[in-house]
Amino acid sequence: MKYYSTNHQAPEASLQEAVVKGLASDKGLYMPEVIKPLPSLFYDNIENLSFQEIAYQVADAFFGEDVPADVLKEIVYDTLSFDVPAVKVKENIYSLELFHGPTLAFKDVGGRFMARLLGYFIRKEGQKQVNVLVATSGDTGSAVANGFLGVEGIHVYVLYPKGKVSEIQEKQFTTLGQNITALEVDGTFDDCQALVKNAFMDAELNAHMKLTSANSINVARFLPQAFYYFYAYAQLKKVGKADNLVVCVPSGNFGNITAGLFGKRMGLPVKRFIASNNANDIFYQYLQTAQYNPCPSKATIANAMDVGDPSNFARVLALYENSHKAIAKEISGATYTDEQIRETVKKAYQETGYLLDPHGACGYRALEEGLQDGEVGVFLETAHPAKFLETVEGIIGEQVEIPAKLQAFMKGTKQSLPMSKDFASFKAYLMKV
Numbered sequence: 001m002k003y004y005s006t007n008h009q010a011p012e013a014s015l016q017e018a019v020v021k022g023l024a025s026d027k028g029l030y031m032p033e034v035i036k037p038l039p040s041l042f043y044d045n046i047e048n049l050s051f052q053e054i055a056y057q058v059a060d061a062f063f064g065e066d067v068p069a070d071v072l073k074e075i076v077y078d079t080l081s082f083d084v085p086a087v088k089v090k091e092n093i094y095s096l097e098l099f100h101g102p103t104l105a106f107k108d109v110g111g112r113f114m115a116r117l118l119g120y121f122i123r124k125e126g127q128k129q130v131n132v133l134v135a136t137s138g139d140t141g142s143a144v145a146n147g148f149l150g151v152e153g154i155h156v157y158v159l160y161p162k163g164k165v166s167e168i169q170e171k172q173f174t175t176l177g178q179n180i181t182a183l184e185v186d187g188t189f190d191d192c193q194a195l196v197k198n199a200f201m202d203a204e205l206n207a208h209m210k211l212t213s214a215n216s217i218n219v220a221r222f223l224p225q226a227f228y229y230f231y232a233y234a235q236l237k238k239v240g241k242a243d244n245l246v247v248c249v250p251s252g253n254f255g256n257i258t259a260g261l262f263g264k265r266m267g268l269p270v271k272r273f274i275a276s277n278n279a280n281d282i283f284y285q286y287l288q289t290a291q292y293n294p295c296p297s298k299a300t301i302a303n304a305m306d307v308g309d310p311s312n313f314a315r316v317l318a319l320y321e322n323s324h325k326a327i328a329k330e331i332s333g334a335t336y337t338d339e340q341i342r343e344t345v346k347k348a349y350q351e352t353g354y355l356l357d358p359h360g361a362c363g364y365r366a367l368e369e370g371l372q373d374g375e376v377g378v379f380l381e382t383a384h385p386a387k388f389l390e391t392v393e394g395i396i397g398e399q400v401e402i403p404a405k406l407q408a409f410m411k412g413t414k415q416s417l418p419m420s421k422d423f424a425s426f427k428a429y430l431m432k433v
């Protein structure tokens, strides 16, 4: 399968090139040239398949031409070592719990898949070690580090701003050891990002070691997110709730929802999508006005959605051939203030006993307000509420139970190397490893 750039100014890439490069040379995002519909037989029988079986069929449609079947199957089965249950919250509203992976957030799926696919390409080429550089303001670092943990042939360097990530976030990438090195940068997130960018541009460094990124726009992180939309449908079909299905996605960079839109293109019977935003509502405004006006991001309590210029908007445009009309026909929008998010977490907890995280709360509320007669809604619960402990406890006025997986991280010992924000010292460090 060939991958084209959304900017159309770069040569087409193979899967391997697209995965290793991440971003096309014209700064566009890679898109698969064809999106293959799955046969009706698959949908007829989907409720009798396991998550892994479903995911393999979907993965085969994207990657089957480029990765041998046995390898791809192993990658899929190994990636999905945890369940993604659709849990009933109230009549006709279900929560797709994407927080049962190692770091309790949906980015685990893409992170784990990409690590394993990259590992395969490295082994195939008989290449020397590949080094992944990732700058993080918190959550991306943990999903990438845990996704790549123990994958042979890859070493990960996580750069994070000293004193600017929460303790639990820090523990999730500084306690791992093995092939993960955490670098505590004396600076801001922007300084970390600048170090990574400079490293990719430095010829001497690139001659010394093979560098790659694990950015969220990478096709190997993005496409696997389609898997769980199919599994959500299967679970609802099993309980007779899959007709007129509405899927609601708390959205920031729009990678997650775009993977769902790919699913619909493959024939997945979803009636429509809702993209739910926090106060960063550029997409919501686009739906209303047909104008796309990116702006600086605003800090909210659903901070993983604080994105002022969603990168995957380019993929949405490509999918619908730049037609605002076609986009607005399949996707509607919603936007919520911090106050409304708080209110939603509290009310849902009081009424149903279900504890939402601030991101999932945006999804739940958009369904509560937007479902029409005869529709069933499922929202993506993108992280466990305990990941936002202080916020959530402050809202409900009760202690939140911390899952064992998160507690285990808290018990680990932090191991990190101090690093100056000055590129020369970062480079000197890498030249010695």
Ligand SMILES: *Cc1c(COP(=O)(O)O)cnc(C)c1O
Binding pocket: 105, 106, 107, 139, 250, 251, 252, 253, 254, 255, 256, 257, 304, 305, 359, 382, 383
């Ligand atoms: C990353 C993230 C989002 C936003 O997902 P996008 O793919 O960027 O739209 C939502 N919720 C949580 C918890 C996240 O970590």
